[in-house]
Amino acid sequence: MPDRRPALWLFLGLLLTLGLVVLGLRVGSYSTSYSFIFNTFRHYDPTDPAQLVLVELRLPRIVLALLAGASLAVSGYLLQTLVTNPLADPYLLGTASGASLGAIASFVLVPSLTVAGVYLPPIAALVGAFGATLLVVALGTRRGRILPAPLLLAGVAVGALAAAVGSLLTFLASAEGNLRSIVFWAFGSFEQAGWRVLPYPAAALAISLFVLAFLQKDLNLLLLGEERAAALGLPVAQRRWLLVLLAAGLTGGVVALCGPVGFVGLLIPHLTRGLLGTTGRYNLLVCAVLGGGFLLACDLLARVLYPPAGLPVGLVTALFGVPFFVYLLRKNS
Amino acid sequence: MRVLYLFLTAALLASCQPESRPAAAVVVKDGLGRSLTLPAHPRRVLALAPSMTEMLYAVADTATIVARVPQDNYPAAVLRKPVVNNYPLDLEKLVLLRPDVVFTVEGITSVDDAQRLQELGIPVYYLRFRKVEDVFAGIEELGRLLGRQRQATQLADSLRRKLAALVATTPKSAAPPSVLAITWQDPIYCYGQNTLFTDEIRLAGGQNAVTETFPQPYPALTREYILKLNPDVLLGGSFGKLDSTFFRNYPELRRIKACRNRRVYPITGNLMERPGPRVVESVRELQKLLRQPYVPAN
Numbered sequence: 001m002p003d004r005r006p007a008l009w010l011f012l013g014l015l016l017t018l019g020l021v022v023l024g025l026r027v028g029s030y031s032t033s034y035s036f037i038f039n040t041f042r043h044y045d046p047t048d049p050a051q052l053v054l055v056e057l058r059l060p061r062i063v064l065a066l067l068a069g070a071s072l073a074v075s076g077y078l079l080q081t082l083v084t085n086p087l088a089d090p091y092l093l094g095t096a097s098g099a100s101l102g103a104i105a106s107f108v109l110v111p112s113l114t115v116a117g118v119y120l121p122p123i124a125a126l127v128g129a130f131g132a133t134l135l136v137v138a139l140g141t142r143r144g145r146i147l148p149a150p151l152l153l154a155g156v157a158v159g160a161l162a163a164a165v166g167s168l169l170t171f172l173a174s175a176e177g178n179l180r181s182i183v184f185w186a187f188g189s190f191e192q193a194g195w196r197v198l199p200y201p202a203a204a205l206a207i208s209l210f211v212l213a214f215l216q217k218d219l220n221l222l223l224l225g226e227e228r229a230a231a232l233g234l235p236v237a238q239r240r241w242l243l244v245l246l247a248a249g250l251t252g253g254v255v256a257l258c259g260p261v262g263f264v265g266l267l268i269p270h271l272t273r274g275l276l277g278t279t280g281r282y283n284l285l286v287c288a289v290l291g292g293g294f295l296l297a298c299d300l301l302a303r304v305l306y307p308p309a310g311l312p313v314g315l316v317t318a319l320f321g322v323p324f325f326v327y328l329l330r331k332n333s
Numbered sequence: 334m335r336v337l338y339l340f341l342t343a344a345l346l347a348s349c350q351p352e353s354r355p356a357a358a359v360v361v362k363d364g365l366g367r368s369l370t371l372p373a374h375p376r377r378v379l380a381l382a383p384s385m386t387e388m389l390y391a392v393a394d395t396a397t398i399v400a401r402v403p404q405d406n407y408p409a410a411v412l413r414k415p416v417v418n419n420y421p422l423d424l425e426k427l428v429l430l431r432p433d434v435v436f437t438v439e440g441i442t443s444v445d446d447a448q449r450l451q452e453l454g455i456p457v458y459y460l461r462f463r464k465v466e467d468v469f470a471g472i473e474e475l476g477r478l479l480g481r482q483r484q485a486t487q488l489a490d491s492l493r494r495k496l497a498a499l500v501a502t503t504p505k506s507a508a509p510p511s512v513l514a515i516t517w518q519d520p521i522y523c524y525g526q527n528t529l530f531t532d533e534i535r536l537a538g539g540q541n542a543v544t545e546t547f548p549q550p551y552p553a554l555t556r557e558y559i560l561k562l563n564p565d566v567l568l569g570g571s572f573g574k575l576d577s578t579f580f581r582n583y584p585e586l587r588r589i590k591a592c593r594n595r596r597v598y599p600i601t602g603n604l605m606e607r608p609g610p611r612v613v614e615s616v617r618e619l620q621k622l623l624r625q626p627y628v629p630a631n
Contacts, residue, residue: 029558029561119581184520189520
């Protein structure tokens with residue numbers, strides 16, 4: 001029986017996240033005490049390398065992990081609702097494979113990775129992500145209506161195609177360095193985080209959560225199936241478009257910045273529903289908080305387990321997420 | 334002219350004759366401590382790593398070298414040899430080439446691949462290099478295996494003398510400059526402590542900035558780690574090139590001493606990566622880079 005106290009879980013989630021943020025600020029090559037962290041935020045002195053590291057490297061990394069976790073979890077929740085299938089994840093729309101293809105293409109075709117001073121891989125990944133999503137949505141649409149079953153199949157087909165083209169490019173790439181970049185990218189990482197890129201995923205998440213705050217009831221109606229939802233007065237076609245748009249926006253930006261981090265978008269929506277029930281009012285908010293906390297914890301673990309660069313975060317989400325997921329499944333059934 | 338043709342035809346015919354495999358065999362231990370049985374006088378050899386090919390060209394009778402790998406480009410004569418793929422390993426072609434022994438370097442050829450070749454009757458001899466002296470010892474070892482001791486010892490000794498002369502000009506410094514050599518920008522990979530670079534840069538009058546030993550020879554580094562290292566010199570590209578790529582993507586790293594003092598230099602591709610007879614050249618190049626004049630920034 002799910003616990004229906006969303007405020008409690010929200011509070012616990014936020015508390016846990018705050019603890020992880022403080023812990024995350026401490027872990028790294030420079031040893032930094034709590035008092036040092038406190039002093040840094042009171043009087044920031046960028047000429048001190050340890051303070052610079054704290055503010056310019058560790059903090060943006062933490063914020064990116066939180067944003068990515070929250071965005072992927074919410075996106076997974078939306079898509080699971082849209083196709084009424086618990087196996088759906090944020091990459092259902094072909095976002096991950098499209099982004100991977102874009103990134104691989106930039107690694108292989110532009111060895112310098114920089115064109116006119118612009119660092120290419122994230123931009124190529126973003127283009128790939130939205131290209132693939134557009135294709136999937138186009139294939140999953142009949143006369144302006146998004147149909148869940150064709151959408152699912154289109155996602156699988158486009159994903160497979162993009163993966164095949166990506167593999168072909170990888171195979172043809174002879175330089176060993178390229179292969180390293182591709183492998184590294186495929187597992188996902190927050191190492192590239194910096195303040196200048198964070199506003200985009202932050203804005204996408206804030207806008208989505210704001211819009212969705214008015215839509216939680218509609219999401220619950222969608223779960224009833226198209227006919228019953230329509231009979232209850234829900235503009236089903238319109239709502240589906242909105243969900244796809246939000247999910248694509250949330251996922252695309254995140255994948256472009258940190259690579260296709262897996263599992264968080266599948267696991268956290270399940271965890272949320274397990275805690276708060278399928279139709280809870282604050283499900284999306286709790287989902288975002290738990291997703292952010294989970295990914296932050298995974299990144300922290302990755303950095304502690306394998307210094308200095310850390311394990312790829314996607315590996316950690318799978319290694320620690322899967323057993324937990326199986327436990328949830330067994331418990332719920 | 335006709336005589337020449339005749340001569341060539343004869344040579345061709347001679348080379349087509351089935352070669353009788355040398356009956357005498359020796360049991361040796363390679364650089365990884367694996368025991369193998371080699372013919373006492375191998376007549377057909379090849380290397381799966383460019384550095385080993387360079388070594389073979391310096392030591393072996395070049396007519397006995399039956400093929401090259403795609404990355405080989407030094408000495409220029411190697412380009413005339415047939416190519417065999419080393420990644421993925423072209424087993425069929427290797428069997429077709431019937432080498433008596435295949436030489437490779439630790440880390441380039443997987444032990445699994447070596448095992449498969451072994452099962453196909455082709456022994457794989459590994460060399461491993463931690464110190465520059467290991468390269469000279471490797472040259473002598475190669476000479477022993479190929480029955481070219483005299484050439485190999487001469488070469489190794491002359492390289493040792495050249496290196497000693499080079500090192501003698503390096504002023505003894507209490508605080509040699511720390512040098513970070515990167516091999517890739519995204520993610521940032523570098524030459525770790527357990528690579529030949531550590532010894533090369535020491536001989537050149539510097540020290541590897543990465544003093545910690547990681548399990549992987551070329552570890553990935555975080556920006557934070559590099560800021561902490563704060564290397565005096567960065568190798569991996571000219572200042573202009575890295576300024577528009579590396580330091581543009583990682584602006585925080587502009588604070589390291591190497592960037593502020595503009596001690597950022599490119600290294601000749603294929604020189605530092607190849608532990609072969611040109612290893613002294615590599616040390617010479619590093620020494621030259623460390624001696625480049627610079628204006629210390631405040």
